Structures are given as structure tokens and as C-alpha cells.
Amino acid sequence: MVAILPTTDHEIAAACCAPELAPRLAHDALKQLTDDLAIVNHPIRLQILDMLAQREGQVCVCDLEAALPVKQPTVSHHLKLLREAGLIDCERRGLWAHYFIRRDAVQQLRNRILSSFDCIC
Numbered sequence: 001m002v003a004i005l006p007t008t009d010h011e012i013a014a015a016c017c018a019p020e021l022a023p024r025l026a027h028d029a030l031k032q033l034t035d036d037l038a039i040v041n042h043p044i045r046l047q048i049l050d051m052l053a054q055r056e057g058q059v060c061v062c063d064l065e066a067a068l069p070v071k072q073p074t075v076s077h078h079l080k081l082l083r084e085a086g087l088i089d090c091e092r093r094g095l096w097a098h099y100f101i102r103r104d105a106v107q108q109l110r111n112r113i114l115s116s117f118d119c120i121c
Contacts, residue, residue, distance in 0.1 A: 006065075008036060026118050033116040036109055039085045044078045049101060052088060058098035084107075 025033070040046060047068060052059055065075050079099060082088045086105045090097040 025116065029116065032112065036113050036116075039081065039087065040109070042078065044068060044074065046084060047080055048075075048078055048099075048117045049087065049106065052099060052101035053103075053106075055100075058091060058100045061099060064099065 020039050065072050068075055088101055090099045
């Protein structure tokens with residue numbers, strides 16, 4: 001049998017109300033963090049970044065398509081998202097696009113994510 005002990009209003013107020021509790025990340029910083037995490041929150045995008053990071057030069061889109069376990073439209077979709085985020089770029093050579101990683105942008109992304117988690121931890 002469980003006994004229920006009476007409490008006073010003062011005990012309840014002290015236990016559940018922390019007057020100094022406030023978020024440390026501003027709304028804009030939270031929005032940036034969620035956007036940053038969203039762009040790397042897919043295995044295909046991470047694989048693309050990894051493959052591009054392995055090469056100093058550029059990688060033909062045909063090689064990316066051959067290496068990934070998804071069809072061409074899906075590869076194109078993820079390449080577009082990574083380009084829009086500024087993490088990769090491409091150069092056209094005839095019929096083919098050759099992609100390369102923007103290491104400075106990836107480093108900035110990494111730093112933003114880590115500094116946000118420093119605030120949380």
C-alpha cells in the first residue's frame with residue numbers, strides 16, 4: 001500500500017518553479033542549429049560529403065551516382081540541398097557536372113554545431 005503524504009502550497013511552488021530558468025540559445029541561434037543539423041541529417045548527404053572530402057579535385061556526378069545506393073534523381077536532390085547550403089559546388093564540363101567540397105563552409109558548419117552544443121552541455 002502506498003501512503004500519500006500531504007504537501008503545502010509552498011513545497012509545491014519551491015519544487016516546480018525555477019525563476020532563473022531560461023533558454024541560453026536565442027531563437028535565431030536555435031533556428032540556425034536546426035538548419036545545420038537538418039542538412040547533415042541524411043546518410044546519402046553524409047556519404048556525398050565523405051566522398052567529395054576524399055578527393056582534392058572534383059568528382060563527376062556520374063561517379064557519385066555509381067557509388068551511391070540510390071537512383072539518379074535522389075542523388076541530384078541531395079546534391080541540390082548541399083549546394084543550397086553552400087557545402088559543395090560544381091563546375092560544368094560538357095554534359096557532366098563535377099562536384100567539389102567547400103572545406104571552409106564545412107568547417108564553419110562544424111564550428112557552429114559544436115559551439116551550440118558547448119552552450120547546451
